[in-house]
Amino acid sequence: MIRETQLHFEVLVIGGGPAGMAAAARAAECDVRVGIVDDNFKLGGQIWRGQSEDKTSDSKQSTEASKWVERLSAAGVTSLCGLRVVHQPVAGVLLAENLDGFCELTYEKLILATGARERFLPFPGWTLPNVMGAGGLQAMVKCGLPIRGKRVIVAGTGPLLLAVAAYLREHGAEIPLISEQASWGNLARFGAALLGWPAKIIQGVQLKRSLAGIPFAANSWPLAAHGEQTLKSVTISRAGRVETIPCDYLACGFHLVPNIELPLLLGCALVNGCVQVDDFQRTTVASIFCTGEPTSIGGVELALVEGQIAGLASVGRTAEARALFGERHKARRFAQLLDRTFRLRPELRSLPLPETIVCRCEDVSHSRLREHTSWRSAKLHTRCGMGPCQGRICGAALQFLFKWKPDSVRPPVFPARVETLAATAGELNCNTAKG
């Protein structure tokens, strides 16, 4: 366990999903000292969570995941799991903590691969226990939640819904409905455009097989979740009709939003809400690279190729990095396709009732937010976005509901223990005095 230590790496990667793993492996294979940090207790990110143990599921993903795990270990990458970066006390130094202590991380080159989270939209009852993210419920099942025989409605938008429904059914859940807000027109165009990606077609066919028999509704979204202490049923709007379906869980996510808080804290510029990078995945801050979902929501293929480019570029292997540009270009076109297909429909803005909670940390209702014209104003008057998640959940909803821009990021980027922040301040002062 880490306690008040300092660790230095030639290349430090923050985020242990596909992008971070690919970056760390490619850099370390060039004989430099590489460290990879992840908040979770294992590498793999959300998409590869539990893949190495789960032999029942999607074998291609498992193979890909174990391939990168092997490369990391063969190249001697130091992996630091269960460790979360919370602050940059001075430029070039990151402060990270785990359950037991904290450490300082320093680097020559930094690669940010912080991934994405689900977008949640408020509707009546969405705060009830057992209403969860689609990826959220899948993560719980991967972490041991028994799902056999449970009824799960899968709702929201994006390709994740299908993958989650297939996974849950494989593990014995009953899926009464997949409710997708996108229109049939958008989905048909998406299907046609997939012809440009043969690998996606194969994945799609496999998915279709595992989804056979599950009712799927487009133009559909949850209107309300019902129950007292926990979820009992969900009311769904389905192509203009309204129906209430009993269930044990609602797995509901509205596609993904990039985790840009750490890049922002470090001063990286954004473009269209994502971290701005050049051809070699360099951000606007010297020695800092960014890769994967924070640069655009594009899925695992894009994350892997961007990660490799960042890893190679970070150690000066520009020719090898350049050889991957074509592959990345293709994967980025898929990201644009996702964005067009699963864009949120305006009707979803009217889902919350006046009393519906929007900020779950501080229990701020929609009616209290409507009076404000900016997130800053709402923060000051209602504490919306000032709880422990620091606006990570309500922020994306506010952006959609009220078109409010994200507020600036302040350190620490995650709630940190006072002793972590205080002790480091003291230590740094000492070091400065000695120097």
Place this chain on the structure above:
Amino acid sequence: MPSSVASDQVTLTVNGAPVVVPFAATVAVAMMIAGQACRTSVNGEPRGPLCGMGICFECRVTIDGKVHCRSCQVLCEQGMEVNTEK
């Protein structure tokens, strides 16, 4: 403190009652198996896990006296004492 033995199950207590969970389950899963809320919101509503990946802080609980632990990021250990956060 006994460490988990080589078995496929772990026993811990949730709000004082014993709960048996699969080996390598997270504390958030234990709370859901026990049917207990992880925390009580500002307005007094029961809350459970939402994001499953350490972002939303809805699953925070008290583990062995340590407050504000995100239960989805902690693995269950034999004999652990977990309580709903008020």
